[in-house]
Amino acid sequence: MLREVASPHLERRRSLAREQGLPKMGLEHRNRLLRAVEEDILAKFDSRLLPVELRKGASLQNLSEPVEWVYFPDGALFAIMSETLAGESVAASLIGYDGALGVFEACGSRISYQRAIVHVSGRAWRMRAGAYRELYDRSSNLRTAVHKHVELLLAESRQFVACNAIHPVEGRLSRSLLESLDKSAPETILPITQEGLAQMLGVQRTTVAVCVSALQKQGLLRNSRGAIEVIDRAGLEKAACSCRATLEYIRQEIYQSRGESCDA
Numbered sequence: 352m353l354r355e356v357a358s359p360h361l362e363r364r365r366s367l368a369r370e371q372g373l374p375k376m377g378l379e380h381r382n383r384l385l386r387a388v389e390e391d392i393l394a395k396f397d398s399r400l401l402p403v404e405l406r407k408g409a410s411l412q413n414l415s416e417p418v419e420w421v422y423f424p425d426g427a428l429f430a431i432m433s434e435t436l437a438g439e440s441v442a443a444s445l446i447g448y449d450g451a452l453g454v455f456e457a458c459g460s461r462i463s464y465q466r467a468i469v470h471v472s473g474r475a476w477r478m479r480a481g482a483y484r485e486l487y488d489r490s491s492n493l494r495t496a497v498h499k500h501v502e503l504l505l506a507e508s509r510q511f512v513a514c515n516a517i518h519p520v521e522g523r524l525s526r527s528l529l530e531s532l533d534k535s536a537p538e539t540i541l542p543i544t545q546e547g548l549a550q551m552l553g554v555q556r557t558t559v560a561v562c563v564s565a566l567q568k569q570g571l572l573r574n575s576r577g578a579i580e581v582i583d584r585a586g587l588e589k590a591a592c593s594c595r596a597t598l599e600y601i602r603q604e605i606y607q608s609r610g611e612s613c614d615a
């Protein structure tokens with residue numbers, strides 16, 4: 352499940368990151384929560400913060416199982432799945448470099464009440480839940496960043512209720528593609544299949560195929576085998592439903608707020 356994966360998309364990302372002069376694999380601590388931690392505190396946890404390459408489809412959390420690891424995406428994109436008893440599932444939340452998986456459960460029930468999978472292959476950092484609790488206790492900056500992350504996830508969840516009920520699939524698809532890129536890839540290619548997009552939106556794959564074809568005809572994206580390349584980002588922004596702008600506004604407001612720690 353956790354191993355180096357030979358992927359042209361990963362290689363492309365690393366190559367781009369090297370060109371941009373980023374350190375090491377080019378994505379070191381790009382994760383927003385890790386970047387928030389005070390440097391001297393994070394240095395003490397260096398040996399317990401481990402880089403992993405995660406392959407699409409890998410399971411990170413399962414229903415009613417203990418949360419043993421906290422994951423900080425740094426290129427990979429995670430999906431938290433909402434499921435029915437009949438086994439149907441839809442991605443309820445996407446977690447990319449701006450968030451983390453397990454940060455609430457590790458300090459709460461320590462049990463997962465959801466299933467989380469790798470939606471887009473890529474790198475992440477992981478830390479044992481016990482080590483994370485130590486880090487959380489020591490770093491007031493991390494606590495503030497985690498609180499903001501919770502606030503944003505709740506805001507996204509509320510918005511998606513309206514989006515799923517009201518907005519047409521083409522607009523939702525455009526928004527989801529842009530958000531997935533923002534949360535994972537420092538480029539314009541998203542290694543995701545139409546099946547993956549259907550799962551993300553909770554619609555039939557044939558519906559996704561129709562929408563992708565329409566967006567392709569407008570010259571906004573290119574659908575190649577196992578990947579979507581955004582050609583006209585500005586055009587795709589226009590095609591996205593209004594939730595894109597609403598969530599961007601909320602995101603900026605939350606990130607720019609003073610966000611003083613509750614214990615300050």
Ligand SMILES: [Zn+2]
Nearest residue numbers: 514518592594
């Ligand atoms: Zn919407």
